[in-house]
Amino acid sequence: MARILLAEDDDSLRGFLTTSLSRAGHDVAAYGDGDSAWEALEHSAFDLLLTDIVMPGLDGIELARRGAEADPGMKIVFITGFAAVALSAQHQAPKDAKVLSKPFHLRDLVIEIERVIAAA
Numbered sequence: 001m002a003r004i005l006l007a008e009d010d011d012s013l014r015g016f017l018t019t020s021l022s023r024a025g026h027d028v029a030a031y032g033d034g035d036s037a038w039e040a041l042e043h044s045a046f047d048l049l050l051t052d053i054v055m056p057g058l059d060g061i062e063l064a065r066r067g068a069e070a071d072p073g074m075k076i077v078f079i080t081g082f083a084a085v086a087l088s089a090q091h092q093a094p095k096d097a098k099v100l101s102k103p104f105h106l107r108d109l110v111i112e113i114e115r116v117i118a119a120a
Contacts, residue, residue: 002047002117006030007037007063008079009055017050017079017109024110034058041067046074047117053080064097075116079104 004026008014011032018030029046031037035057041049049067053060064076076097100112 001025003027004048005046007051034063048075050077
């Protein structure tokens with residue numbers, strides 16, 4: 001079981017992912033914008049940051065960058081419809097971050113999360 005911080009501005013997707021990941025045995029804290037997610041990261045430790053890139057307030061790349069600075073051991077997975085943005089060097093996404101492009105199948109997300117958490 002991993003402690004996951006989910007940052008996703010789409011209410012229905014956030015609710016679906018929270019429920020699904022909880023059923024898969026993870027402890028999920030979900031936030032609808034980057035600012036509130038960052039506040040949570042400042043006060044609690046998480047095994048994984050699962051974040052959209054395009055969100056109101058603090059975007060997912062900046063959230064991930066700050067999160068990686070605060071906790072270098074935390075894993076990062078982007079869920080986005082804009083994968084090319086995450087992979088662009090100019091945006092300075094953390095180098096070990098993974099990207100899962102929307103739309104994705106829930107099974108693929110759970111498999112990727114398990115793979116990322118298991119990686120040393």
